[in-house]
Amino acid sequence: MVKNILAKELETYEENKQRLLSESQGKFVLIRGGDIINVFDTYSDAVKVGIDKFGNTPFLVKKIVEFEEKQNFTSNLIKKESICLQ
């Protein structure tokens, strides 16, 4: 089982998702561990505050949406064994 470095942050997001959706849908939340640091209008603003506060340590910046966005790739340049979390 691959360990997700951001598991705690993702858990925090899920625990607070309904509240975040009702208050800030479409915005970007900055989470560190079990703490929701703040909500921002843009992705860049959230990342910049995260770097300023926490430097080069894991934190989560996530768009607050009901259904998770996925990224799609039409070619097979990305390897099949691309289990990326490690």
Place this chain on the structure above:
Amino acid sequence: MPSVTAVSENLEKEGPIIEIHFSISQELEKKYKEEGKPVPKPIATRALIDTGASACVVKKEIPQALGLEPIGVIKISTPSHKDIECYQYFMRMVIPVQGIAYQGPFIAAALEEQNINSLIGRDILANGILIYIGYMNQFTFSLL
């Protein structure tokens, strides 16, 4: 708007490939300097401009070499597999000669061995122009 125009004999076979440098973000570089930490040197590599990629991808060894920690997790799908979870890293990409720069999220993944270490996807193209002149083996890429 700065732009790069390239001619490639193998444009049809390889696609539009450009030389780029990856580095840590400007914000992290500033923080490192304030803290007296050494700033990792940029990594020179090749990127394919891929209109079939909805977002940018970087070979996972590159953010690792820059010592970066992830700031996101996202699911990706390809023709052969779907819903793979990958880390996202906030990085700076520069096309050195023309001074074209972009800073944003890059998905770290394993790429097939074709001497390509990054895909420039539609999230970057949303801020730019790509002109592909196949019969001249030439393309032009511009970024706001």
